[in-house]
Amino acid sequence: MSVKIAVTGAAKEAVDRVVPQLVADLVASRITDLDETLWGPDAESEAAKRLGWTQSVAISRPLIPEITALRDALHADGVNHIVLGGMGGSSLAPEVITRTYGVELTVLDSTDPGQVLSALHDRLETTAVVISSKSGGTVETDSQKRVYEKAFREAGIDPTTRIVVVTDPGSPLDVSARADGYRVFNADPNVGGRFSALTAFGLVPSGLAGVDIDALLREAEVEELALAQDSLDNPGLVLGAAISATVPLKDKLGIVADGTHIVGFADWAEQLIAESTGKLGKGILPVVLGLSAPELTEGLADVQIIRLVGDWNATRDVAEGEIEITGTLGGQMITWEYAIAVAGRILGINPFDQPDVESAKVATRALLDERPAPTAPALTADGIEVRGTAGLLDGVSDLAGAVDALLAQLGPDGYLAVQAYVDRLAHPQLAELRDVLAAKSGRPVTFGWGPRFLHSTGQYHKGGPKTGVFLQITEAASTDLEIPERPFTFGELIQSQAAGDASVLAALGRPVLTFTMTDPATGVNVIAGAVR
The missing domain is CATH 3.40.50.10490 (Glucose-6-phosphate isomerase like protein; domain 1)
Structure with a gap:
């Protein structure tokens, strides 16, 4: 042990x-x-199909030679750069696995057009892409697959030789990918996404990138007896x-x-x-x-x-x-x-469901379908458009005042969630605001890159204790990127995801403050100054 x-x-x-x-x-x-x-009668139907993770080591071992053979075949063709298009459990586990093993993996878990373009322009000729979605219907991964298919074709590369799919058996993605001739790895359907680290979702991208996945499974296997006793x-x-x-x-x-x-x-x-x-x-x-x-x-x-x-x-x-x-x-x-x-x-809860994750997705789809005009900002200062939930910005005239108004909503058991719907490769310094706000508020502060966190802490924000206040940071991107055969762009998608989540939080009575950078080149420093 x-x-x-x-x-x-x-x-x-x-x-x-x-x-x-x-x-x-x-x-x-x-x-x-x-x-x-074990989790009560209300959880039985879900728990009955979500405990497969306890057997992940045994079930996943047969994947090792398949993954290794595919990695060797890709290397033989000069392909040595792996990109992962995934969200939530499909991306977070491979990210920590490859970083810990010191192996390069480009994790594309964003719909920000700048971040997607950065991935597309990085070594496409020697790149293979893993498209990973448990449900097979995740809008982010579907969009990533479409844009990579187009990029490969324009480069004279057959996408079926460079795109690998990981999904549950029988999912829409499983059916369509097999029909189109893609290599598909099926994961255990009896494992939920966030428990899937040691299944195909964690192992395929990590193994293709060069991780010794047999060693990883052995590490888990050592613990199994102690955990079962x-x-x-x-x-x-x-x-x-x-x-x-x-x-x-x-x-x-x-x-x-x-x-x-x-x-x-x-x-x-x-x-x-x-x-x-x-x-x-x-x-x-x-x-x-x-x-x-x-x-x-x-x-x-x-x-x-x-x-x-x-x-x-x-x-x-x-x-x-x-x-x-x-x-x-x-x-x-x-x-x-x-x-x-x-x-x-x-x-006294069911740890295997996620009843509130879907609400933000529904709101996003509605905004993409209806395309309403953006809500007018309550104020604009130094290139930052400021919006807030009802009453939050009453009497506020500047950015610092808006931050103070939000923090004033924090109760003695509250927390602040900072949600940055931006290109995290271009603006990594935004994460530094977490410590500043924690010191300023005297309360716990979380930081999440959007829309990635929607598949993670997004459930807690809506279904957990009603003690959170929320600071959204969005940007008016200078570039956008079309999604093939979709009536919306990546820029429109990420804007709708931010607005959709804000609307759901507002409907639940959570205070939300949104800063939109009209000029991201200067906006980060402006927001940092207001926070400090």
Whole structure:
């Protein structure tokens, strides 16, 4: 067993109080035995078809020679650059896997036209693209597939030799891709997207990019026996109780990489936690933190800190009130999957559905169909158009005042979510606003790149506790890109996704402030100045 956990403070009290009952209830072995009754009668139908992740190692092993053979064939043809078109679980797992293994993978999980164009213009002659969608109907990945098909054809390349599809068997994408002659890998349909790291969704792009996926599966396999046992030191039970059973519940989980060799793990865990637990007005909000994040020293009563550490030293001192966890990437992935399933039982929710994710998609489709004129901004200052939910901007005359008005809506148990619907390759410095706003507000702050986060924390924003306030940052892109055989462009799509999500949040009574940069070249600095 490589995964080790140390708990202190309220987390230790939760583990000491709850884990014995989990053991008595045979929770670990029942999860492994695919017992769909663990989460109550309302969850049974969903749980009955969503527990396949417990068997991912065995089910995925036969994929290894197929993936390796395809990688070798691509290399023989001079193809050595892999692009992944995917969203949510389809992109977050391969991103952390390849970054941890030190392998290049271009992750295209955006509809921003500038970001799509950057990918299209990068080594197309030696590129293969993995189009990854569990449902086979994701608008982002469908758009990415269409634009790459066109680009390959214009370059004199047969798209069927360069595009690989990963999807569930029988999905619309599975049927159409096979009919068109594409290479298709089917994933286990009994695994939800956010639990799919060790299935075809995680393994195909990672393996084609050059990761030793057999080693990754072996890392997970080492943990399987410990996770299946009904014992007090089962890491899945310990972690699940530590993050979901504190009294009162510390419902914000600050995740800090502090010495771990794993790169970007918190971004993957963010979706697993938020989309699994954020519903019925309950949930755990994951907050990805750096080592100097204000939340680490503010002593917020509703924030539980967990540190991802490196080499384990049994004599090391763990800061009082914190959790520390170490382990291999594969071991941590399967341990966190068990832990979140356990947390769902403790919280009394179904960890396998995502009832509120569809609402933003519906609103986006309506805006794309109707194409309403943009709402007039409440004010424009220094090239930034400012919009807000009803009453938010009353009496506000500048950008700093708009930020203050939004922060004034934060309650003592609230959080701020910053949502940047922009080209993250062109504007990475926007992420620096997270720490500034956390220090300014004295409350936890999350940061998400749109529309990527819609498939992740978007569920928590709508289905979790009604304590969030939201800052959207959008841009009027200087360039746009048509989507072949679609009546909308990438620019129109991302604008509709931002507006659609804002409308759903507003309808739920969440305060939303939107800054639109009319000149992105200067807009980032203007917004940063207003925030500071």
